[in-house]
Amino acid sequence: MKILVLEGSPHKKGSSNTLAEQFIKGAEEAGHNVKVLDVAHMNIHPCQGCDACGMRGSCVQNDDMQIVEQEMRSADMVAFVSPIYYFGMSAQLKLVIDRFYSFNSSISGKGLKTVLIAAAWDSNPKTLGYLKDHYLGICNYLGFEDCGMILGTGCGTASMTRGTAHMDAAYKLGKSI
Ligand SMILES: Cc1cc2nc3c(=O)[nH]c(=O)nc-3n(C[C@H](O)[C@H](O)[C@H](O)COP(=O)(O)O)c2cc1C
Structure with missing residues (x-):
């Protein structure tokens, strides 16, 4: 399977990309072909x-x-892949999703599988609830099949992130694909 990773953080080696790295490791070990686009820097x-x-x-x-x-x-x-910015995804990732508009009909109903990997400073799980709902709304509208979410609470920096259980969860999610 070909997996496209869209990274939406200004921090190339930040929290969300640290989690994405684990996901990619698992997915590649499971035999998938992974392509990463750092859309925040495109x-x-x-x-x-x-x-x-x-x-x-x-x-x-x-x-x-x-x-x-x-x-x-x-x-x-x-x-x-995104950091949490004011309870949502980063503008860098959101503007990419907005640009799906011109090929909306091609991806809608294609049954594309998706995952969400997000990092927030806050350790309260409610912080990520708004992004989770938004993401699921997009999946529902475009007919995406959600295959899992890493809702990284307590992931304020890459080093904080490395100390959380979200690392292993991201690896296992990749491996399970
Ligand atoms: C503009 C901005 C808004 C943020 N909003 C939130 C927020 O609403 N909740 C939260 O827990 N963290 C918030 N943060 C913290 C980041 O989500 C957190 O530091 C995250 O680890 C950054 O991920 P990254 O290194 O992948 O960019 C915000 C940070 C910035 C710069």
Whole structure:
């Protein structure tokens, strides 16, 4: 299976990418082909809402979203990786999801498998509930099959993250795919 990992943190070696690394290790050991796109550091602009694409055509913007689209089309699974920013995903990841709009009809109902990997400073599980609901709403709308979530509470920094049980959970999630 081809797994596309979309990393949405400005911290290349931060908490969420530390968890993603564990997930990738497990997935690769299980024999999957993993492709990582650090979308937070790619040249991707927000959707302009111009509707020129009609949700099924080319986007008028010529940027790195074309790379994401190409990888999405050939992926069997997408892993969404993000820090928690004000109870939601990072703007860096959200704008990529907004850009799904131009190829919405191609990915909708394709039965794409997905996972969510998120890192928050707070150790209260309620902190991640809002993102969990948002993610599940997107899955429901686009017909994605959720295959698991790593809701990383107490993951304020990469070193804090390495001391949590979320590391092993992320590895096991990858291995179970
Ligand atoms: C703009 C901003 C907003 C944040 N909002 C929250 C929040 O709502 N809840 C929380 O627990 N942590 C919050 N944090 C902390 C980050 O989620 C946390 O430090 C996380 O480990 C960062 O992950 P990263 O290293 O993968 O970027 C916020 C950090 C920033 C910079």
